[in-house]
Amino acid sequence: MLFKGINNQSIEFKITNYQFPEITDCGYDSNWLMVFVKVKSNFGDWEATDPSLLVSDLKEIVEWFEKLSNNNQIDSDSLWFMEPNLEFQLIKNQSDLKTVRITFDMELRPKNPDNSKKYFVDCEMDNEELKRVVKELTKQLESFPERATE
Numbered sequence: 001m002l003f004k005g006i007n008n009q010s011i012e013f014k015i016t017n018y019q020f021p022e023i024t025d026c027g028y029d030s031n032w033l034m035v036f037v038k039v040k041s042n043f044g045d046w047e048a049t050d051p052s053l054l055v056s057d058l059k060e061i062v063e064w065f066e067k068l069s070n071n072n073q074i075d076s077d078s079l080w081f082m083e084p085n086l087e088f089q090l091i092k093n094q095s096d097l098k099t100v101r102i103t104f105d106m107e108l109r110p111k112n113p114d115n116s117k118k119y120f121v122d123c124e125m126d127n128e129e130l131k132r133v134v135k136e137l138t139k140q141l142e143s144f145p146e147r148a149t150e
Contacts, residue, residue, distance in 0.1 A: 019033065033053045033058060048104075068130050084106055103118060
């Protein structure tokens with residue numbers, strides 16, 4: 001799926017597989033997802049793949065964007081995860097337009113990153129665009145259901 005950033009920036013975001021497709025009976029190892037990003041940003045362009053999210057994290061992202069698309073209250077303006085590679089942050093919240101900052105850290109940054117810099121893309125989204133994001137992320141989630149939960 002594609003997140004459309006401000007000033008022609010973009011993020012291709014795709015779940016490519018489970019980190020351990022052969023392990024289906026362990027709550028954590030069975031549910032780590034390989035995240036691929038292709039980023040075009042003011043900080044440069046790069047691609048990276050890393051097991052950065054659990055299936056439950058992806059569900060949380062879908063629910064967060066769904067609440068935003070319906071102008072419902074969200075529990076937090078920021079979503080971050082056990083692996084600190086990706087963060088979603090609501091930085092502007094109007095009823096008809098939201099600005100979400102997607103920040104990349106650790107393994108999802110460019111190769112040889114400048115550790116003094118933050119790498120992010122800001123995306124302005126109206127409710128229709130937010131609903132498109134929910135639909136596309138849900139489709140990815142359906143391809144990678146939660147497996148063992150213990």
